[in-house]
Amino acid sequence: MDIEHEKGFNANQLKLIAIAAMTLDHLVWTLFPGYNTEWYVLVFHMIGRLTAPIMWFFIAEGYHYTHDVKKYAGRLFLLAAISHFAYNLWTLMYAAVYFVFIDKVYAFIQLFTCLTIPLLWLYNGKRGSMKGIGKLFYIYYPLHLFICGIIRILLWGAGFSTGTANF
Numbered sequence: 001m002d003i004e005h006e007k008g009f010n011a012n013q014l015k016l017i018a019i020a021a022m023t024l025d026h027l028v029w030t031l032f033p034g035y036n037t038e039w040y041v042l043v044f045h046m047i048g049r050l051t052a053p054i055m056w057f058f059i060a061e062g063y064h065y066t067h068d069v070k071k072y073a074g075r076l077f078l079l080a081a082i083s084h085f086a087y088n089l090w091t092l093m094y095a096a097v098y099f100v101f102i103d104k105v106y107a108f109i110q111l112f113t114c115l116t117i118p119l120l121w122l123y124n125g126k127r128g129s130m131k132g133i134g135k136l137f138y139i140y141y142p143l144h145l146f147i148c149g150i151i152r153i154l155l156w157g158a159g160f161s162t163g164t165a166n167f
Helices: 011-032 037-050 051-065 068-085 091-102 103-122 133-154
Strands: none
Touching: 011 037, 011 051, 011 091, 011 103, 037 103, 051 068, 051 103, 068 133, 091 103
């Protein structure tokens, strides 16, 4: 049996990269709250910057290919309503706000969303062969935030605060 492999990444592979990067970033915020400047913590946050642009790209692509715009918009609205506190501003403005008001090091980290450009350049336009994985992406986001929240409470207590919540 000769199986021909597609060059580049399919949508499912890119989304799995995004949720792995996101999970790593959110776990680091949970385990190292505040603006930690240890090099390894910064590297993990840089990797986490891959997530948002990949997901934004596929939201736009989903809109382009959907057969029912109202149903698609409804699903996105429901996800946004469940997870609204976790969304970020667009990247350059977000980095500028960090630079001026919060922390110059973390402003620099926000620019690592540009690491997504080579990954998206390698997108082959294929969905991927894993059936039903799309539902995983809708469930995973709020579920992993809930789990990170529980871990944060267990480690640091319900009243712990080092500034803003970062996931």
